[in-house]
Amino acid sequence: MPDRPRLRQVNVVARDVAATVEFYRLLGLETAPTEPPWNRHHRNVDTGDDLDLDIDSSAFASKWDEGWDDGATGYVLTFSVEARGTVDELYATLTGAGYEGQQPPWDAFWGARFAIVCDPDGNAVGIMSARDPSMNSPPPDVE
Numbered sequence: 001m002p003d004r005p006r007l008r009q010v011n012v013v014a015r016d017v018a019a020t021v022e023f024y025r026l027l028g029l030e031t032a033p034t035e036p037p038w039n040r041h042h043r044n045v046d047t048g049d050d051l052d053l054d055i056d057s058s059a060f061a062s063k064w065d066e067g068w069d070d071g072a073t074g075y076v077l078t079f080s081v082e083a084r085g086t087v088d089e090l091y092a093t094l095t096g097a098g099y100e101g102q103q104p105p106w107d108a109f110w111g112a113r114f115a116i117v118c119d120p121d122g123n124a125v126g127i128m129s130a131r132d133p134s135m136n137s138p139p140p141d142v143e
Contacts, residue, residue: 003086005079005127009052013061013073017043020055029053041142063140065116065124067102076116078126084113087127091115111136 014020021031021043030046033039041060045053061068065076081087088105094117095101102124103116113129 003081003083005081005090007051007077008080009054009078009126009128011054011056011061011076011078011126013056013058013068013076015058015071015073017041017055017057021045024053024055031055037142038139057142060142063142064108064114065103067116068124074124076124076126078128080128080130082130084129084132087113087115087129090127091117107135107137109137109139 012020017040024045025031029048032044032046034043041057043055045055047053058068058071058073061072061076062070081090091101091105099120100118100122101115102118103114103126105113105115105127108114108128111131111133112135114126116124116126119125
């Protein structure tokens, strides 16, 4: 496969974003500031590597993953691909093989094509294309 998926992002969906940010701070990782009111829902942690670690509230996760249960916590492993069409192809391949589609491919507000499929144990696995700034749109409202 020419557009091979690479693990590039882990989203920690947290019950309490501030407490989770403090945990990773004590672990020794820096968290980038986020403007209010987003600081209650999304924070990016600097891992120092080529891997994004994001902390999201459950309310925010349900905005980018329609299958995320309100109040649920957990992790989403996201694999990146270059082409937007590869997201659709991989989603079709995996759901066609019987795996549960949790979020069908869509043009996400951050400018990437994005989808989520569950692995055999029900863990969320994201597939995300490279970001295209021309595809950015306003973020959703989050309570």
